Amino acid sequence: MKKISVKNIVTFRNKTEKSQKTFLNSLGKRNEASLDGGGDYWVRSLSALSNAVKAKNTEPIKEKITDILNDFKPGMIKQTKDMYERNLSILHNYEDFNVSSWLPEDARILSKNSKKAIIDISNLPVQITPSQVYSFEEKENNYVGAIWFLAKLEGFKKEELGIFAEALHIYMVANFGNNHHVSAKNCLIVDVLNKVEINYQMIVDEEIPSLLFATLESIKSTR
Template identity: 55%
Template sequence: MKKISINNIIKLRLKSDKSQKGFLNSISKDVEIKSEGGGNYWIRSLSAMNNAIKLNSTDPIKDKITELLGLFVPSLTNQTKDMYQRNLNILYNYEDFDLSKWLPDNYDIVSKTNKKSIIYIETIPVQITPSQIYTFEKDRKQYVGAIWFVAKLEGYNISELGMFAEALFIYLSNNFDQNFTVFSQNCFVVDVLGKQEVSYQDLIDDKIPKILKPTLELIKKLS
């Protein structure tokens, strides 16, 4: 297996015992498991959310709303119209959102270039792709945080969002352990469709169970 995404780890958990191994084999053969909940489906809304964090402004969200509204023409298929509308619904949720609720007062965006996006956890190569990473200073100490926007049509439950948060913490710990301390409250996952938010601090406080590593142990047994 070259890599497995958090989304596919979650999909595997939802499979029956009999179908889990077949699903895992399809991933190992690099067969793309596609669904309307896939990354490309939400690219318009998620990219706008990413840019909003980068610029510390909701203008990219408002601009994307205008752009998407302009794409609605009579010749569109119903499937494409549904896709545009669902992306719009996400953007409408956040067009007037106060981004400071998610972010420290002053922060610097960090490039993801040259950062390890595939990290071995329990010997399994897990692909971790945060939306934006940033550094900031607090009480004269240097910290790193990140935000990860995710979306799935049928929604994520809170434990599944915890898997993203746990993976995000591991990503930051592996890529920034020398010069920065990972700030667990700013290790943040947002389900933009369900409007749910989870931080790694929620896992530390036992508000959400840690199920990532036990699931990876299951994958090891199935491999």
């Protein structure tokens, strides 16, 4: 296995025992432009939200709404029309949102370009792709945090979002832990369709169960 995305870890967990092996064998052959949380299907809304965090205002969201509306064409096939409308729905949810509320006051956006997106976790290569990473100071200490926007047509359960939060915290420690403290409460996961937010501190406090490592062990035993 070259890599497995966190989305596919969650998908594996939701499969029946009989279909889990078939699912693992199919990885790498699947079309990621799907309704189940990743790929190009949601890129218009997720990228706009990411850009809004970087800009610390909603202008990228409003611009993307205009762009999508301009892309509507007469005779557009239903599948494409549905995709545009679903992305618009997400953007409308946040067009008047205070995006700065997702960030500490002095947050500085950091580049992810030179960082590892594939992290070895329990001897499996897990792909972790946060939307934005940032640094900030608290009590004279240097911290890092991150935000990861997710979309899935039927939404995510909180414990599924917790798997993303666990993976995000591991990514942050691996890539930034040498020079910064990693803020558990600022490892934030946002389900943008349901407007549900959870963070890694909720795993630490056992408000949400820790499921990542048990699921990875199940993947290894199923392969």
